[in-house]
Amino acid sequence: MNILIIYAYPNTTGYTHAILNTIQQGIEQQNTVKTIDLYKENFDPVLVFNKSKRRRDMQFDKETAVYREQISWADHIVFIFPIWWGGMPAILKGFIDKVFSKGFAYSYKGLFPIGLLTGKSAWIITTEDAPKVYKTLFQQDYGTVLKKQVLRMSGIKKVKHFSFSSLKNSNEKQRQVFLNKLFTRSSKLTA
Template sequence: MKMLVIYTHPNHRSLSYAFLQEVIKGGNENDRIEEIKVLDLYEEGFDPVLVFNEHKRRRDMYKEPALAEYREQLLWADKIVFVYPIWWGRPPAMLMGYIDQMFASGFAYKDTGKMLPEGLLKGKSAVCISVMQGPANYLLFFLNNAHKALMRKGLLNYVGIKKVKFFEFGSMESPRGRHKEKLNKIYRYFQAVAR
């Protein structure tokens, strides 16, 4: 299994970065994982801003030359892992800008004239690891599970990725946030995960 980890946080001293390290550590100890690539969107200087004009049309985004390397990464991966904080009930704008550009029509899905398109990233799996200041149940009870609906139904299922696992860790700025326990949970998951 080949694994692409998409990390989205501007600070390498953050708890999100600590979770990234556990993903890598556990993955490196897993015989089923052949190779791990990490895409750090902030370190990479990824430009999340969409530009459409007379020279750049949305329908041509799937063949944008500047995004070719990122498309190759997504095609290469069997498992796509997203590591990010939850800000204002959703992933950071940097990650959303990556999603807007990378999961484009013609690359990640194609319209078929039916109610739903054909997902072109079938056979892959995904894991979403997110941390937030508020309690974990906040997203469920107060935001109607909007984060999971966005990532699972609005994005990943739409492009053909049906196997999606979530780790949503809340109260992470609290001294009672059980950080070590949660970090170890991620390490153990990636140490043992199959596909």
């Protein structure tokens, strides 16, 4: 299976980076894997619209063509990122705004969106310092927004979401249990 990892975290020694390493070790055993590390690649998340860069032409943008090609190539997409201020990192939001464009990821039939990335599946893995109860009662989880709004609208219906809440209050054993769970699941990802 062709698996694309889209990773958005700037610290190469943090727990979210340990998640990336764990996932890569698990899936590389039986699959073809590519990783987009948005911070390492210095991805520019800023949208620019002017006379030469129009929103309706984003599906043809040369700057993001390589990312559209990788998404088209992938059978399964894994998103790994922390939840900051109830949302995904700005670099990932900008990536979605620029790459998951109309004409590439979705179109419209009358008033209704039609997903163009059908036949793919996805896995969202998020970390956050907030306790799960806080997330449930007070803030919207952007992992869920990504699943229900962006990916579903793009035609990706089979999406799993794993979240590690209360990261700052967790101990080493709890973190290792979550990594083990991720490794087991990732090593079972095959066509």
